[in-house]
């Protein structure tokens with residue numbers, strides 16, 4: 188198959204910069220220039236994927252018709268706000284469709300084995316968007332829309348959505364919290380915006396246990412993130428056995444980020460990507476796609492994107508050595524609290 192000569196398929200379209208931000212808003216088009224600088228370093232190894240707009244039918248699998256109508260209405264009065272954080276410019280409706288549509292197409296190429304891995308550098312981000320409202324800079328929930336498209340049209344059953352954006356993906360959690368076919372795992376600063384994502388939020392009804400939250404206090408860095416991946420994410424994902432992995436990939440846990448208070452470095456993102464990459468190889472034939480969410484410093488976006496791309500280009504990513512979690516450490520405290528919620532279903536949680 189010709190496409191497989193490429194190791195990574197990338198969505199990176201200048202139209203994503205046309206979702207214009209009010210002055211001094213952190214979710215601004217320049218974010219994608221920083222991502223683009225990192226992508227340019229890998230240009231010879233990248234196969235570009237063209238962006239196309241998601242259809243109403245695709246969006247309506249997760250959002251209500253009123254949500255579509257409201258965005259169209261507010262965009263008609265642009266520049267305007269949907270909530271105090273979430274703005275639209277005249278182009279935003281079309282750009283948001285392009286984000287959701289491109290994420291579907293990229294995920295589909297990977298799911299069908301026509302691409303090995305993918306990275307979507309899209310705006311606006313998606314993981315805060317709820318069924319019936321825009322929120323936290325997000326208009327449509329790109330990852331949720333893609334997951335539902337894969338299930339509806341590509342025969343994909345079980346999907347992991349791993350959300351390492353520094354904020355909790357309230358929208359994504361809510362879409363899938365009663366659905367055992369999607370495992371939602373999130374590492375995030377807590378307490379912090381949007382306020383959801385506490386330890387005990389573990390899914391409901393038939394989806395009980397397929398939501399795993401790893402709330403981390405401000406100030407966590409590589410050790411806490413990588414250690415949480417090893418002791419919580421890895422056993423949870425192995426127990427679930429996904430057929431495809433989507434990463435809600437924010438770079439706002441980076442130490443340079445002006446919005447959050449985490450200390451993750453480029454090396455940290457490399458280690459996290461290696462863990463995810465080796466899980467994908469082990470469990471789902473390497474089917475893995477990254478979708479940009481937040482990230483508000485140019486250096487964090489550049490270093491994070493570089494870390495992900497570099498790792499995806501490795502032949503067999505070697506997972507990092509186990510991080511110690513001695514009694515009394517912050518990592519141990521977090522791991523123990525997550526284990527207390529999930530140990531019945533996933534007894535391996537907590538071990539390195």
Ligand SMILES: [Zn+2]
Pocket residue numbers: 352353354437439480481482
């Ligand atoms: Zn974020």
